[in-house]
Every structure is written in structure tokens, then in C-alpha cells.
Amino acid sequence: MPTFYEFFAGGGMARAGLGCEWHCLLANDFDRKKGQTYADNWGETGLVVDDIRNIGPEDMVGKPDLVWGSFPCQDLSLAGGGAGLRGDRSGTFWPFIEVLRTLRAENRSPPVVAVENVLGTLTSHAGKDFQAIIGALADLGYRPGAFVADAALFVPQSRPRLFVVAVRDDLEPIGAGEGPHLPWHTPALRRAFCGLPDSLADRWIWWDMPVPSRREMRFADIIEDKPTSVKWHTSTETRTLLSMMSEVNLAKVKTAQASGVRMVGGVYKRTRWAQGVKVQRAEVRFDDVAGCLRTPAGGSSRQLILVVEGEKIRSRLISSRETARLMGLPNSYRLPAGYNEAYHLTGDGVAVPVVRHIAKYIIEPIVSGQHTLRAIPSYANHPLREE
Structure with missing residues (x-):
């Protein structure tokens, strides 16, 4: 059975994605409430609720096949303060690297390291933070590569995220492709790759995966008629929400009314300029996909829904x-009792089916095979870098 460490574990969504065929040797998060939810769902074995800086060799049992780290995004987010890897939160990437350095010193380097974060990582500090991440992994004896995976391929939530997967130098990078292609290698990622020095581009891997079959689940499919954690708005509250919409967004509502079917839209409140004045607007989308779940710490309000059935319009948080369903978690997953705590937990997580897809097509073939390295192309002189 393959083994793993899960850092910045939250409620264990990476663990859920890896599945029961994987054995967790260590799960770590500094947040006590998230740690309790992790324990509620996975038990306390191997769980260490503490700052990653306090994790020592005595906590890191065994020799993991995978080390996963979904380190905090706030300082890398486009909505954040721009501190990047120098920030108090996203800067915890460096203690994560120290953990890997400790494992290397003890001859326990895992075959695969995976990190996940927001797309702002690609452009933070003009690409220098992305280069620092790739460089840090390369310095530890890994060949890194990156791709962008949007949860919308699997669940009805728009949630593109950057994944960096690095394979140990002595192992064959099963899953390596011949070059960049959509949907995994976006223009922003290609530009970030072009900004890498030749020494890192030479070690780069263009990871490749099959594109999943068309998603059948719609946003409307996950909506509860009788939710227990929130209440439906009063008619007055719904009218107030509609009054905050621009003509463009009101037209979307009218189109939904005229459709003749039940339509569910996701709504965010955002501050916009109107005639030289900042006003709060309610913006809705009816494309069967929810907006990205974000927490207030990530620079966004909580998401609302608008259910339209002909002339009947209802709204609520x-x-x-x-x-949880938008993150691919099963209904059996135990959520915190408090609404804000549960929203924070899911909004900070990684989409479960995305992890499963990556594990199936990249991580597990490497771990199960662990074949010694064969020659793979160098990308230092890739035509893309000459554009």
C-alpha cells in the first residue's frame, strides 16, 4: 500500500482524493478546528495539529511515497496583498521545503512531491515566486513540472488551480508528455515556463493526462431544497438582492425566467465603479457552474444562490x-456544525476528484513502478521558449 504525508491538510481533501488504497503516515495542519474535522473523518492516527515549523523527524514516521502540500494561498492570490512567498501565510512553503530537506538528509526522499495553489502563483512577483518553487524542488533532487486543472472538469464549480508535481531524479517520470497542450498547460503557465532559466527548463516535465469525459453533474443537481445550515431569504431580501444587479445581470434573470425550467445561479457581491462611484453589485451566472468557493480571507464574499422557476425567484446563502458537494466530498463527510467554519474548510480545500485524476494518471504509475530513470527530452531549447 503506498504511503503519504499530507501537509496543510485542512479537512483531508487530498486524502479523500487519494482514496483508501493509500495509507497516511502523517497529516499536519496548524488550525485546531480543521484538525478536529480531519479527526472526525479520518481518525487521529498520524495527525499532528501544529505549525509546520514545529514538525520534527520524530513526527515523520516511515518513508513516504508521496508528500502533498496545499500551502496557504492568501499571499499569492490576485485578491491578496501581494506578499507572495515572503508573506506570513504563503511563506510557509519554505518550512515545507525544510521538511523535504530533512527527509533527504535521512535518505527518505519520497518518489513524488506535489504542491497545489492558486493561479496567482504563476505571476506573483513577476514570476519570481513560481521560479523559486520550481528551483527549490530541483535543488532537492527532483524534476518538476506543472499543469493547471479546473475542478469544473469534474464538479460544477469553476476552480482552476496550479499543480506542481515533481519526481525524484532517479525515477522515470511516467506520464511525461512531449510538450504543452490544453487544457492542462494554459497560456499563463507557458509564459511562466518561458521565464525559467535554462538550468530549470532543462529539468522541466510537461505532465500529460487524459481529459475526463464530459461532466454530467450540474450546479442545480447539488442544491438542497431544505438546507439545515442556512435559511431561504425573505421576499424582501430577495428583492433587495435583485436591486443590486446591473441591467446586464437582471437580463440574465429574465432569460432564466423565460426558459421554462428550474434554473440555479451562483451570485457574488462585488464592488464596482458606476459613474465614478464605487457601488456594491450582485453578479449572477446561470451556466450550470458555481463560482469558485472563496473565503473572506481570500478576498471574496460568501457565495449566494438564486433559484428561478418562472415568476418565482428565491435566494439564500x-x-x-x-x-462540500462542489468540492467532490460525499454526503457522508462530516462537516463542522458552524456554517462559517464549514465554509472556510471547504473554500480552502482542494477538489477531491481532481486529486484522484492526478493520482491515477501521474502519481500512482510512478509510485507503483518506481523504474529507474530513462532519458527524457530537455526543454531548455524548446521552441516555446523562443517565441
Whole structure:
């Protein structure tokens, strides 16, 4: 059975994605409430609720096949303060690297390291933070590569995220492709790759995966008629929400009314300029996909839903169970009782089916095979870098 460490574990969504065929040797998060939810779902064995800086060799049992780290995004987010890897939160990437350095010193370097974060990582500090991440992994004896995976390929939530997967130098990078292609290698990622020095581009891997079959689940499919964590708005509250919409967004509502079917839209409140004045607007989308779940710490309000059935319009906050479903968690997953705590937990997580897809097509073939390295192309002189 393959083994793993999960850092910045939150509620264990990476663990859920890896599945029961994997054995967790260590799970770490500094947040006590998230740690309790992790324990509620996975038990306390191997769980260490503490700052990653306090994790020592005595906590890191065994020799993991995978080390996963979904380190905090706030300082890398486009909505954040721009501190990047120098920030108090996203800067915890460096203690994560120290953990890997400790494992290397003890001859326990895992075959695969995976990190996940927001797309702002690609452009933070003009690409220098992305280069620092790739460089840090390369310095530890890994060949890194990156791709962008949007949760919308699997669940009805728009949630593109950057994944960096690095394979140990002595192992064959099963899953390496011949070059960049959509949907995994976006223009922003290609530009970030072009900004790497030749020494890092020479070690780069263009990871490749099959594109999943068309998603059948719609946003409307995950909506609860009788949620327990939130209440439906009063008619007055719904009218107030509609009054905050621009003509463009009101037209979307009217189109939904005229469709003749039940339509569910996701709503965010955002500050916009109107005639030289900042006003708060309610913006809705009816494309069967929810907006990205974000926490207030990530620079966004909580998401609302608008249910339109002909002339009948209802609104409310999205429920905690609905947010869990948007992350691909099963209904059996135990959420915190408090709404804000549950929303924070899911909004900070990684989409479960995305992890499963990556594990199936990249991580597990490497771990199960662990074949010694064969020659793979160098990308230092890739035509893309000459554009």
C-alpha cells in the first residue's frame, strides 16, 4: 500500500482524493478546528495539529511515497496583498521545503512531491515566486513540472488551480508528455515556463493526462431544497438582492425566467465603479457552474444562490453541504456544525476528484513502478521558449 504525508491538510481533501488504497503516515495542519474535522473523518492516527515549523523527524514516521502540500494561498492570490512567498501565510512553503530537506538528509526522499495553489502563483512577483518553487524542488533532487486543472472538469464549480508535481531524479517520470497542450498547460503557465532559466527548463516535465469525459453533474443537481445550515431569504431580501444587479445581470434573470425550467445561479457581491462611484453589485451566472468557493480571507464574499422557476425567484446563502458537494466530498463527510467554519474548510480545500485524476494518471504509475530513470527530452531549447 503506498504511503503519504499530507501537509496543510485542512479537512483531508487530498486524502479523500487519494482514496483508501493509500495509507497516511502523517497529516499536519496548524488550525485546531480543521484538525478536529480531519479527526472526525479520518481518525487521529498520524495527525499532528501544529505549525509546520514545529514538525520534527520524530513526527515523520516511515518513508513516504508521496508528500502533498496545499500551502496557504492568501499571499499569492490576485485578491491578496501581494506578499507572495515572503508573506506570513504563503511563506510557509519554505518550512515545507525544510521538511523535504530533512527527509533527504535521512535518505527518505519520497518518489513524488506535489504542491497545489492558486493561479496567482504563476505571476506573483513577476514570476519570481513560481521560479523559486520550481528551483527549490530541483535543488532537492527532483524534476518538476506543472499543469493547471479546473475542478469544473469534474464538479460544477469553476476552480482552476496550479499543480506542481515533481519526481525524484532517479525515477522515470511516467506520464511525461512531449510538450504543452490544453487544457492542462494554459497560456499563463507557458509564459511562466518561458521565464525559467535554462538550468530549470532543462529539468522541466510537461505532465500529460487524459481529459475526463464530459461532466454530467450540474450546479442545480447539488442544491438542497431544505438546507439545515442556512435559511431561504425573505421576499424582501430577495428583492433587495435583485436591486443590486446591473441591467446586464437582471437580463440574465429574465432569460432564466423565460426558459421554462428550474434554473440555479451562483451570485457574488462585488464592488464596482458606476459613474465614478464605487457601488456594491450582485453578479449572477446561470451556466450550470458555481463560482469558485472563496473565503473572506481570500478576498471574496460568501457565495449566494438564486433559484428561478418562472415568476418565482428565491435566494439564500449556499449551504455548507452544497459547498462540500462542489468540492467532490460525499454526503457522508462530516462537516463542522458552524456554517462559517464549514465554509472556510471547504473554500480552502482542494477538489477531491481532481486529486484522484492526478493520482491515477501521474502519481500512482510512478509510485507503483518506481523504474529507474530513462532519458527524457530537455526543454531548455524548446521552441516555446523562443517565441
